[in-house]
Amino acid sequence: MSDIWRNAQQAAFVKQLENALQDSSFKRVTFSAKAKNADKFKASFDLVVGGSKKIIKHEASHLSDAETLNYDPQAIIALIKAEPYAGFRAATLFTQDKDFHYTENRKGEPSFYPAKATMRDVVQTHNKPKNYLLSENRPYLRGLGVADQRGHIIKKYHPKFRQIANFVEIIDRDIGTFVETADHPISILDLGCGKGYLTFATYDYVAERARHTPIGQGIDIKENVIDLCNEIAGDVGFDGLKFINARIDKNQPKNVDILIALHACDTATDDALALGIRADMQYFFCAPCCQAEISRQIGNAGTTFDMVNQYPLMRRRQADLITDTARALMLTALGYEVKFLEFTPLEHTAKNVMLAGKKSDKIDRAKAWADYLELKKSSGFEKHALEENLRDLLG
Ligand SMILES: C[S@@+](CC[C@H](N)C(=O)[O-])C[C@H]1O[C@@H](n2cnc3c(N)ncnc32)[C@H](O)[C@@H]1O
Incomplete structure (x- = not known):
């Protein structure tokens, strides 16, 4: 003292x-x-x-x-x-x-x-708000009920706005150069688009920067949200953006530059990725959701992980990791450079793992396929929806 x-x-x-x-x-x-x-x-x-x-x-x-x-x-x-x-x-x-x-x-x-x-x-209150790429007063945010008539984000939608804005920052890092230099209308496909928050934001991002008006499509099985989204797209003058009421696996577009599939449940994510691969997607951003397919298969598969998988919660967590790693390996085996990232704060949703990637010719595809087969054997699953979907292209 x-x-x-x-x-x-x-x-x-x-x-x-x-x-x-x-x-x-x-x-x-x-x-x-x-x-x-x-x-x-x-x-x-x-x-x-x-x-x-x-x-x-x-x-x-x-x-x-x-x-x-x-x-x-x-x-x-x-x-x-x-x-x-x-x-x-x-x-x-x-x-x-x-x-x-x-x-x-x-x-x-x-x-x-x-x-x-x-x-x-x-x-x-003195803290400066984060300066997002996405501005609060974009007209479609009003239409979607995220912002009020003066273009200010409504309090209870702050987390949603942050999620959309974070998504725009992520795609900006990965596709910014492609968007600015592409010499064709960029096509964007959002599968299981729900209310279209990310479809609108991605279309807007691309339309603002690209040389040509983009071609955007959001697809969902919910008729009411599709009608609402088409109405908003018309109101805000997004002429190239259409929403379609359909199932993911009933669509066969020819060319997709940017594929989005966020929180499409269980194997709907695999349907989305398979569709994207067949449509020669260049970039994909996908946040998987409830990976139940693998969880059902690994409970008592006779592997060293049976001791982990005997506890239902641990088994589900383990299934998430295996399902998404298997997706990453199959995508790599098909010529995509793949990465995982956390795309939104955990307080908004626990489902914040994103699988993102781009087409590349500098990939060891054979090794990825061998790794996938080894993962399948060592973790004890026999069926994976993405493999089933793309059997003719894999291996
Ligand atoms: C959890 S919501 C996510 C919505 C949006 N992608 C987002 O992240 O804000 C999942 C959406 O996928 C749609 N969906 C699920 N399976 C589908 C399928 N097979 N075909 C089309 N839409 C599907 C649901 O109707 C729902 O709107």
Whole structure:
């Protein structure tokens, strides 16, 4: 403990302040009570964020006006170690994570204790919103009910907007150059498109950047959402975008540049991928969902993983991994460079694994196929819908 401080608790409070200033969790600190040589002493230091610069607004009973100080942890601590500040008998430190209180009772007995953060929300309002590629005021977001008439995202749709915006960022990284340089109308196919959030966003992204008006199609078995999506596409002038009420596996388009299949249930993902491969897709973005087919086969398959698979929850998790790895290996065996990524925060959906890829001629297709056969044997499944769908092309 430094000589300046009357007790260990006061020293601990100042140490906490120093830490908060240094790790940038600091929001505000107030000092009060009678300090030596200064009646009714009061002082406060508040964080102010001005553009990219942090500054401190300082007020104290012995100063006639508020002062502006540089955000300099050492200088602020040096100030507090001097009179009249050093004589404080009560103080509260507000940080992003917790508040901290120091008090002395009438007998001068000190206490120092943490409490729940009370400035957290206030400070978060200063945070600059993430600057997404997708702007909030795109007209179709209003039509889909994600944004209000003024083009502001409706509060309960913030997670949905973030999911759509994240998706646009992902496709931008992978297809940006292709979209800007393609010398033909780019075709986009979204299978199991639901309400078409990603279909609209992808069409919009491509239409804004490509040389030609894209050809977009969303396909879903739900008639009511298809009608709504066609109405919105008409209203916002997306002439090349059509929604079709149909089953995935009943469609046979000729050429697809960009295939999207997010959360198509169970083997509908395999139907979508198989369709994309037959339509010579160049890029695909696919988020699998409920991989039940493999789960049914690996429960008691006589492999070393039976000990894992005897527990239903573990078996389902294991089936997810095997199903999607098998998809990746088959896609590689068919000439696609494949990767896995997490595409949306877990708080929005636990189903956030995305399988993405592009056609490539620099692939060891034979090795991928051998790996697939080894995976099949070692994990104990016999049937995989993607293999069944593409039997004539694989091997
Ligand atoms: C969970 S939703 C996902 C919607 C959208 N892709 C998204 O991520 O926002 C799955 C959609 O797939 C559709 N679907 C499931 N199986 C299908 C099939 N065989 N053919 C066409 N649509 C299908 C459902 O009607 C549903 O709208």
